[in-house]
Amino acid sequence: MRRLLIALVFFIAAIAITRGAGPVPEPDSRSSAASLRDLAFSGTRATDWVRSLTDRVGPRPAGSDGDRAAVAWALATMKSLGFSNVHAEKVTVPAWKRGVETGEILAPYRQPLILAALGGSVPTPEGGLTGEILRVVSLEDLESKGDAARGKIVFFDKIMERSMDGAGYGRAVDVRGGGASAAAKHGAVGVLIRSIGTDHERTPHTGSMGYAADVARIPAAALAVPDAELLARIVSEGAPVRVRFTLGCRDAGEAESANVIGEVPGRTKPKEIVLLGAHLDSWELGTGAIDDGAGCGIVLEAARAIGQLSHRPDRTIRVVLFANEEHGLSGGIAYRASHKDELARHVAAFEADLGDGSPLGLSWLAGPSAEPALRELKELLAPIGVTDLTEGGAGGADTSPLRADGVPQFSFRQDASRYFDWHHTSNDTFDKISPASMDRMAAATAAFAFVAASTPEPFERIPEEKRSDERRARKR
Secondary structure (H helix, E strand, O other): OHHHHHHHHHHHHHHHHHHOOOOOOOHHHHHHHHHHHOHHHHOOOHHHHHHHHHHHOOOOOOOOHHHHHHHHHHHHHHHHOOOEEEEEEEEEEEEEEOOOEEEEEEEOOOEEEOEEEOEOOOOOOOOOEEEEEEEEOOHHHHHHHHHHHOOOEEEEOOOOOOOOOOHHHHHHOHHHHHHHHHHHHOOOOEEEEEOOOOOOOOOOOOOEOOOOOOOOOOOEEEEOHHHHHHHHHHHHOOOOOEEEEEEOOEEEEEEEEEEEEEEEOOOOEEEEEEEEEEEOOOOOOOOOHHHHHHHHHHHHHHHHHHHOOOOOOOEEEEEEEEOOOOOOOHHHHHHHHHOHHHHHHEEEEEEOOOOOOOEEEEEEEOOHHHHHHHHHHHHHHHHHOOOEEEEOOOOOOOOHHHHHHOOOEEEEEEOOOOHHHHOOOOOOOHHHOOHHHHHHHHHHHHHHHHHHOOOOOOOOOOOHHHOOOOOOOOOO
16 A cells, blocks of 8 residues: 555656646645545444434424524534534524425325425415316426416426436426426416435425515425325326315524534644535434434544544644525525635535435535645545546535635535435434445545645635536535
8 A cells, every 4th residue: 555655646746747736635644644544444433423413402403492402412512522613603594394284185086195395385274275286297397388287286296316326306306496486477376296305105305495586475295205106197097186285384484593613723724724514404304314414423523533633634624514504505605604704715615415325436626736636535535435536516505605705615426326215304314324334424524624634735716717606406
């Protein structure tokens, strides 16, 4: 291994000469990063932090008692790990409360329907909403049918495809976020969607939705996948299909939450910051283990491991557990506003928010001179499965507001082949966590953070032409 690393140093140096000097790590930093990588095999405590959060706090919707308990948990946990500058920064969040949720097919046959309100939905009238179903398979299909939606309940039957990288989610989630307003524009009275998920359990997937300002707000809910398939089969018979569903959810106004921050100070450049982020909130159907208890455990453990090294990195590692990613990115937006004066000193922003899946590759968005160090890091992490680099769509939802300031963005491409079986459901519980995968992610994140905090020159900022942000709703 030592010979390989030495050869790698000369190889990277040759690249730097031909391309212009890039931020290649020093040899001591490389050996420290290798020791962090090897935690993937010797074990980490990342799973312990997920267990603690989910067992002691449980579900954490923005503005709830669970949310407040999670902030207290995060402060106590960071202090127990020996982090410096541990504190909470107030964030105002929208509070929304779930209520009764029932559904049934009334005609041509009577069948119960298992559903869940979409986050942010208005309630149905007392006693429920009854109407005839119009089935569509996409927003475009709805547009083509136009006024056929008037007075009806639009059923979006859009199937999410399973894939290792979770790309099917991005292709399907538009009906959840914008389906209600699109249907209301054509006179619909309500919306049901096939859950945006890859399972076949009777566990509906909730998630955030929004309303356009210029159309009526109509109730919206997600059907469990087997129930959506039942409804589709009955619709296909050709006779009119009538359903009734009841949602008792409500807008609870604004509430106070917080971003929770702790640091491992840098040795020689403590004012320069490598941000490791995850989000503390969750939906209330499960206990938020994979979304995003796993991310919290990964970044807490990565920083803890770095803090225990005898040779700490030059720059400060800052862990940020963000408020309210799920229902509006309140924490990410507030962080940018609160820290605007130091964003020029943020050399990297990394987020873990795709569950506990093993790392497969590193996505990055920065200036081109960052590539030599990242290629070296990829080689270093190859033994734990990191085999490629993807330039472009990097980072996470909470760190995306920093993109406009040029802060380099990073995330690991993870094995998400099972993630969307449990995402936003009552099945998002601790038993889904794989300790071995968590160890790999925590080790890879620690090695990345150490390299980012140790390169002689910081990563080059995102070029101006790549700073526009189309990705804030990537996973929500």
